[in-house]
Amino acid sequence: MANIHPTAVIAPGARIHSSCEIGPYAVIGPHVTLAPGNVVGPDVVLDGVADIGAGNRFLASCAIGASPQIIGRVNQAGRLIIADGNVFREFVTVHSGGEATTRIGSRGLFMATAHVAHDCQIGDDVIMANGATLAGHVQVGDAAQLSGLCAIHQHVRIGALAFVAGGAIATQDVAPYCLVQGDRARLVSLNLVGLRRAGLSPDEILRLKRVFRELFHRGGALTDRLAAAQALDGDARAQTLIDFVRSSLRGVIAAPRRSLSAAA
Structure with a gap:
């Protein structure tokens, strides 16, 4: 049997691995599955159709898997998939899918x-600081970092290893490897600190810098800037940046017009 505190409320049908720990006054719904090694703290609520991988930690008063905040769906909790090794601190809220499935990667x-x-897609090694907020259908790439009190508009994409500064409001896509800040968020630079911490070599960073300049610090139409970036001697990461910008439906956050004019 799992180590379950006597005050916890476990609905019939919940599947909990014997190595899990369930704290006082936790509530676990009937369609929740907990793989080995999960630690559920006091007053945590796990609900909806939630498949939760191994080794996650849910600290006090999290609410995970509740129905989406969509009018008319208050009592319709959808599907949530969480992988392994995540930490959910106090009062974090994660909503289940509305139209599809909410997914969270590992670590x-x-x-x-x-x-x-609802319906967000979160990669591996993502950090969301205190008060960071994602609206529905947001995609967050691997190792992206969202600082405190930032807000991300629905359907926006945050690229891999991107950095969103504290208090920023992002209403358009944030390109991979880039840093944005401000209200409304504006492009500042590549996320050089994050790239170095991720182990990118100086040569890899230099290739990204060249593509970054062509995409964001040259004048002209986007099609021309994409072509110029594509013509450079790039690598897989540089191609990821180009492809992300090319495929954007909402547009990608760029530098203010004055900065672009000065750099052209």
């Missing part, structure tokens, strides 16, 4: 009061 850190809305 993420979701700090106190962060919010993941």
Whole structure:
């Protein structure tokens, strides 16, 4: 049997591995599955159709898997899939899918009061700091970092290894490897600190810098800038940046017009 506190409320049908720990006053719904090694803290609520992988930690008063905040669907909790080794700090909220499935990868850190809305797709090694908020259908790439109190508009994409600064409001896509800040968020530079921490070599960073300049610091139409970036001697990461910009439906956050004019 799992180590379950006597005050916890476990609905019939919940599947909990014997190595899990369930704290006082936790509530686990009937369609929740917990793989080995999960630690569920006091007053945590796990609900909806939630498949939760191994070794996750849910600290006090998280609410994970509740129905999406969509009018008319208050009592319709959808599907949530969480992989392995994540940490959900105090009062984090993660909502189940509305139209599809909410997915969270592995080894993420979701700090106190962060919010993941319905149908979001979160990669591996993502960090969401205190109060960071995702609206519905947001995609967050691997190892992206969202600082405190930032807000991401629905359907926006945050690329891999991107950095969204504290308090930023992102209403368009954030390109991979880039840093944005401000209200409304503007492009500042490549996320050089994050790239170095991720182990990119100086040569890899240099290739990204060249593509970055062509895409974001040259004048002219986007099609011309994409062509110029594509013509460079790039690598897989540089191609990821180009492909991300080319495929954007909402547009990608760029530098202010004055900065572009000065750099052209």
